[in-house]
Structure formats: structure tokens, C-alpha cells
Amino acid sequence: MANLLDRAVESFKRVGEGLKTVFMHSFREPTTQEYPEKIQDLAPHFRGRLALAVNPDTGDHLCISCRQCERVCPDKCIEITAHKSPETNKLELIDFKIDHGLCMFCGLCTEVCPTTCIINTNDFEMADYSRESLIYDIKRLTLTQDESTYYFDKKELPRPKPKAAAKPAAAAGAAGAAAKSAAAGGDAAAKAAAAKAAAAKAAAAKAAAAKAAAAKTDDGETKAEPKAESKSEEKAAEPKADAEAAKKDVVEAKTEDITAEPKADAEAAKKDVVEAKTEDKAAEAPEKDAKKDVKEAKADEKDPE
Ligand code: SF4
Ligand code: SF4
Numbered sequence: 001m002a003n004l005l006d007r008a009v010e011s012f013k014r015v016g017e018g019l020k021t022v023f024m025h026s027f028r029e030p031t032t033q034e035y036p037e038k039i040q041d042l043a044p045h046f047r048g049r050l051a052l053a054v055n056p057d058t059g060d061h062l063c064i065s066c067r068q069c070e071r072v073c074p075d076k077c078i079e080i081t082a083h084k085s086p087e088t089n090k091l092e093l094i095d096f097k098i099d100h101g102l103c104m105f106c107g108l109c110t111e112v113c114p115t116t117c118i119i120n121t122n123d124f125e126m127a128d129y130s131r132e133s134l135i136y137d138i139k140r141l142t143l144t145q146d147e148s149t150y151y152f153d154k155k156e157l158p159r160p161k162p163k164a165a166a167k168p169a170a171a172a173g174a175a176g177a178a179a180k181s182a183a184a185g186g187d188a189a190a191k192a193a194a195a196k197a198a199a200a201k202a203a204a205a206k207a208a209a210a211k212a213a214a215a216k217t218d219d220g221e222t223k224a225e226p227k228a229e230s231k232s233e234e235k236a237a238e239p240k241a242d243a244e245a246a247k248k249d250v251v252e253a254k255t256e257d258i259t260a261e262p263k264a265d266a267e268a269a270k271k272d273v274v275e276a277k278t279e280d281k282a283a284e285a286p287e288k289d290a291k292k293d294v295k296e297a298k299a300d301e302k303d304p305e
Contacts, residue, residue, distance in 0.1 A: 042122045044154050047105045049123040050098050052141045053116065056149040058162050061142070062117035065091040069109035069118050077102035078109060096141055100126055101134035116157050121147075 033040050042048070054061055065082035077099040085092045109118050121143075128134055143151070152159060 036125075044156070045120075046122050046124075047107045047120040049100060049121050049126055050103065050105075050109070050136075050141065051119055051121045051123075051143050051147075051151075052096060052138070053119050053143050053148040053151060054145055055160050055162065056145060056152050057159065059145045060162070061093065062115040062160055063093050063096065064115055064117075065093045066114060068112045068114065072108050072112045074106065074108065075099075075102045075104060093138070096138040097135055098141060099135045101131045115160060116152075119151055119155065119157075121151060 052061070052063060065080060067080050070078040070080050079097040080093070081095040082091045082093050084090065105120065107120055110120055126134065
């Protein structure tokens, strides 16, 4: 019985508390927010739409294309396009895409970003008519300098330092390039010298052949040109005078070719004319014989006896 009375008292107490709460709320000002006319002031670390902040002081883009956010994203909704600049020898951001249709606003990408570039904004109004329009490119993601300043202050983020002036590629890769070119330069010079020497040798051989041909056509004997050839070959073998010797030999070979060829051609033409004449004579003989035969046959017909 006592137990029943205790339970009844407890129930009346609870009902009284409920009635008290209803009574109190009946006289209190409503707390309903007139959204979208009035937007509630969100907490500083509210995780809304993702954006790329710029340096609040200079307006420089903060992303260094390290792709840490892309790798850490569990939904794989970040896609970064970057290339290595030949001028600065550093990665340069080309495009940055975030598919907000896939993003679950976990904030992991903002946690790993070393430059505080990618941040969660307070914007949550992203309703759209297609999934494609939820893919934000770098243009839509990048905040203005004022917006970046607002979020850096609101989230109490450390201000980034201004970028150091980009060194030109020649200076940036000077150490490596200089070492490479020093090593490769020697090889290239050696190769060039070898190529020149080879060209000089070829030119000397050509000149020798031309001289020998010219000597044969003039008097049927080879003269003292081979000595000159050997000299030129020796010169060509010398690394200092290789280029000049090659040029000289080529010029000589050309001039000798030009002078030797017409002589040989003239003699060949003469030979051809003589041969043609003898062939014509040989060809004329059977014709004469045939004419004789015809005449004799005609005479036989006239005088059958
Ligand atoms: S908030 Fe999470 S899901 Fe969205 S892009 Fe960043 S890491 Fe990916
Ligand atoms: S982690 Fe930051 S700096 Fe690295 S690629 Fe992502 S946004 Fe750019």
C-alpha cells in the first residue's frame, strides 16, 4: 500500500514539472529563426562548403599542389591538376575540383593541408538541380582576399607568410644543370671534335679519289697527289686543325671534281662518236651487198641465158 502511495506522489510531481514547463514557455519570446531572411551566426568551426583561401595580406594562392588533401579524402572527391613549371622548377596548380555531391564534410582535408589553403566555410546553401553543378572547379572554390581574411580571423588561423620571389629556372636548377652541363659539355665537345675529324677524313678521301681520277685522265699515270692526301689526312687527325682542314679539303675536292669531270666527259664523248661511226659503216655494208644482189637478180631476169 505504501509503495502505491509513493508511486502516485512521484507521478503527480512529474506531471507538475511538465505543466510548469508548458506554463513558462507560454510567456517566453519565440526563438524561431526566420530563415532564409535571418541566418543564424554559425560556430567558427562549422564545417560547410569547402573553399580555397588565398593569402589575406597578398592575395596569393596558398595551394602548393602537395595532394595531401586528395590522398586523405575518404570519398575521393578531390581532383587536383598540377604541372611542374620549367621556369621555377616547382609544382603549379592548374585546376582543383571538389565534388560536393560526394563530400561528407568530415574536414580531414582541411586538417592535413600544410598551408591552410583548403578550409570549411560557413556556406551550407549548395542545393542545385544537377550533380554536375555540385562539382566546383578552382574558380568557384577560390575565395576573395576579403573572404579569406574573414575566415582566417573567424577560425583564428595563423596568417601565412608571403611567398618568396620565384627563382628563374636557370637559377633554380643552376646547381644541377651546371653540374650536368659541365659533365655533358665535355662529352659534347669531344663528340663534336670526333665528328669534325671524321668529316675531315671523309672529305680528304673524296679529294684523293678525285685527284687520282684527274691524274689518270690527264696522262694515264698517278702523280704525287697521294702525299698531299696523306698530309691532309694527318692534318685531319689533329684535333686543333680538324675543322679548317675539313673545309679546305671539301673545297679542293669540289674544284677538282669540277675540273676533272669535263675532261673525262669529252674523251668519253669522242670515243662514243668514233664507235658510232664504225657501227654505221658496219651497218651500211650489208645494205650495199643487198643492193648488189638486187641488181644482179634484175640482170639475170633480163638475160636468162
Ligand atoms: S571534407 Fe572529407 S569528404 Fe569532403 S573533401 Fe574533405 S576529406 Fe573529402
Ligand atoms: S593539402 Fe592544401 S596545399 Fe596540399 S594540395 Fe591540398 S589544398 Fe593544396
